[in-house]
Amino acid sequence: MLCVILSSLLTTFKSVAAAFFGVQSESARKRDFSQGKLSHFIVVGIIAVLIFIASLIAIVSLVIPS
DSSP states (O other), X not given: OHHHHHHHHHHHHHHHHHHHHTOOOHHHXXXXXXXXXXXXXXXXXXXXXXXXXXXXXXXXXXXXXX
């Protein structure tokens, strides 16, 4: 059961990452809308945005001296 959930979340993470960069194929988009769970996309999307923001903050703090 846990393996199925992790596999589903990994697939969702790949889809969210592809959507972030705008390179998701039409077939993957159709698969996501037909088989994906909305709750998984929301959770992974929020996590991805938080990682992105944290990355930007880290890069800016490294480039601009305090």
